[in-house]
Amino acid sequence: xxxxxxxxLLCAAAAGVHYWHHHESAVHxxxxxxxxxxxxxxxxxxxxxxxxxxxxxVAAVNCPHAAAQRADRLAEELRxxxxxxxxxxxxxxxxxxxxxxxxxxxxAIMTGPLPIVFVHGRAKxxxxxxxxxxxxxxxxxxxx
Numbered sequence: 001x002x003x004x005x006x007x008x009l010l011c012a013a014a015a016g017v018h019y020w021h022h023h024e025s026a027v028h029x030x031x032x033x034x035x036x037x038x039x040x041x042x043x044x045x046x047x048x049x050x051x052x053x054x055x056x057x058v059a060a061v062n063c064p065h066a067a068a069q070r071a072d073r074l075a076e077e078l079r080x081x082x083x084x085x086x087x088x089x090x091x092x093x094x095x096x097x098x099x100x101x102x103x104x105x106x107x108a109i110m111t112g113p114l115p116i117v118f119v120h121g122r123a124k125x126x127x128x129x130x131x132x133x134x135x136x137x138x139x140x141x142x143x144x
């Protein structure tokens with residue numbers, strides 16, 4: 001088999017894997033997008049130990065990676081705006097009793113890009129300051 005054919009087969013295989021992965025991600029993420037509110041936040045089961053009146057910004061703490069630095073800046077900007085915020089590197093949920101739809105939403109958010117932000121029982125991955133402020137000011141936790 002010639003070098004060109006091997007290269008062509010490898011490219012075709014890589015394209016197939018890329019398409020399959022992208023398709024699977026889109027299928028997995030579509031219900032999350034459909035369940036999102038105006039600011040892109042989706043309802044999740046209550047996280048253990050979270051105060052409903054506090055915003056939680058989740059990403060690695062004391063980390064030089066860009067996502068962690070974005071989370072640090074976001075938490076600082078929220079504090080500057082007078083919004084109660086906790087910057088953390090973990091969140092826990094009880095798995096018992098989760099239906100498939102809720103489990104899929106939880107998985108999609110928790111495996112999405114950082115930071116992950118929780119506001120009044122809703123969460124969003126890669127949330128911006130505007131997203132969080134809008135969600136915080138528009139919701140009061142009544143739908144928890």
